[in-house]
Amino acid sequence: MTRLALLLCTFTVVLSACQQASKEPVFHDQILAFGTLIEVTLYDTDATTAASVFDELESMYRHWHVAWHAWEPGALTGINAKLAAGETAELDDELLDLLETANRLSLKSGGLFNPVAGQLVSLWGFQGNPLPEGTLPATEDIAAWLIDKPDVHDIVIEGNSIRSSNPRAAYDLGGIAKGYAIDRCIEYIRGRGIENAIVNAGGDLRGIGRHGERAWRIGIRHPRAQKLLAGIELDGDDSVFTSGDYERNFERDGKRYSHIIDPRSGYPANTGSASVTVMHDRAAVADAAATAIFVAGVKDWQQVAERMGIERVMLVDETGNISMTPAMERAVTLPQEPDEEQ
Numbered sequence: 001m002t003r004l005a006l007l008l009c010t011f012t013v014v015l016s017a018c019q020q021a022s023k024e025p026v027f028h029d030q031i032l033a034f035g036t037l038i039e040v041t042l043y044d045t046d047a048t049t050a051a052s053v054f055d056e057l058e059s060m061y062r063h064w065h066v067a068w069h070a071w072e073p074g075a076l077t078g079i080n081a082k083l084a085a086g087e088t089a090e091l092d093d094e095l096l097d098l099l100e101t102a103n104r105l106s107l108k109s110g111g112l113f114n115p116v117a118g119q120l121v122s123l124w125g126f127q128g129n130p131l132p133e134g135t136l137p138a139t140e141d142i143a144a145w146l147i148d149k150p151d152v153h154d155i156v157i158e159g160n161s162i163r164s165s166n167p168r169a170a171y172d173l174g175g176i177a178k179g180y181a182i183d184r185c186i187e188y189i190r191g192r193g194i195e196n197a198i199v200n201a202g203g204d205l206r207g208i209g210r211h212g213e214r215a216w217r218i219g220i221r222h223p224r225a226q227k228l229l230a231g232i233e234l235d236g237d238d239s240v241f242t243s244g245d246y247e248r249n250f251e252r253d254g255k256r257y258s259h260i261i262d263p264r265s266g267y268p269a270n271t272g273s274a275s276v277t278v279m280h281d282r283a284a285v286a287d288a289a290a291t292a293i294f295v296a297g298v299k300d301w302q303q304v305a306e307r308m309g310i311e312r313v314m315l316v317d318e319t320g321n322i323s324m325t326p327a328m329e330r331a332v333t334l335p336q337e338p339d340e341e342q
C-alpha cells in the first residue's frame, strides 16, 4: 500500500470513530485507484462490518488497478500483447465479463465508445506518455490507425479465450472501468447486508438506498467554472457519470485536445460537447454511455442515447448551453446549488 493510501486509511479510521461517537451510523473510506480518489460511504451499519467491508473493497481495487491497467504491466497489457501478436489469450471470469460488457456497449454505441482504441489513446499521449510540448501526433500515425480501424467486431471471444483478427486492437478500459468497478463494489456491499451506501469516484458514482431520513444529494460540476451546475437527489439505486473535456487535456495554439477520442476521425472529439452526464441504474452503462454521447456531440447525442437505451442525459456544449432529455429534466435541479454534497 502506498504511503498516501496508508495515511488515508488512518484518517478513515479516525473519522469513522468520531462519527460513531456522535451516534451517526455513517462510515467513510477513501481509496486511491485508477488515478482517482474513491470515496465509499456506508450508512446504517456497525463499525466492525464497515471496517471489514472497507478492507475488502481496498483489496479489490488494488487488484483491479493492476489487472485492468492499459499501460502498466498487468493482466490487460498481457492480453493486449497477445491480441497484437494474433495469439489467443485466456481471461479470468471477471475480465471476461468486463470485456464482454465493454464490447456489448460499444456495439450499442455504433462504435463511438470504442474500448479497443488503446493505440489511438496512446498516440495522443493519454496513456501516461504526454506529448512533448508544442507537438501533436504524426498525421501518418493517425492515418495508419484509421486504415486498420480496430473495433470490437475484430474481437472473438470463445469461452474464456479471446483473440483479435486486427493486430491494432488494444483494450483501453478508461471509459468504463470506473463504472464497472463501482457496480462490483455495490454488489459486494449489498452482499454484506448493507442497503444504504454510495461509492463515488471523483464525482462519478452509484448510490443505493438513502442517507437516513433523506435521499443522497450529489452535485454535477460545471465544465467551464469552479461551481456546481446541477444538483441531483438519488433515491433508490442510481448512477451518475460525467465525461468532460476538462478532466484531462492539453492545449496547442489555443485549441483544447481532450482525452476523449473520436474513433471516426482519430482526433480528440470535436463535436461541440464540453460535458455529458448520464444517469442509469448500472454504473458501467452510465460510464460507457457518457463517453459515447460526448463523442456524438451536439448534433447526434439524442440519437446515440436512444440507440443505447439511455433515457437520462444532460449535455453542456462548448458555449455553456444545456440540453437535456425530459427524464433528465425531472431528475436534476437547476440552477440552484445543492446545500450539501452527499
Ligand code: AMP
Binding pocket: 112, 113, 114, 115, 117, 121, 126, 172, 173, 174, 175, 176, 242, 243, 244, 247, 259, 260, 261, 262, 263, 287, 288, 290, 291, 295
Ligand atoms: P471517460 O472519462 O469515461 O469519458 O473515459 C475517457 C477515457 O476512456 C480516456 O482517458 C481513454 O482512456 C478512454 N477513451 C478515450 N476515447 C474513448 C472512446 N471513444 N471510447 C472508449 N474509450 C475511450
Ligand code: MG
Binding pocket: 174, 175, 176, 243, 286, 287, 288, 289, 290, 291
Ligand atoms: Mg466513461
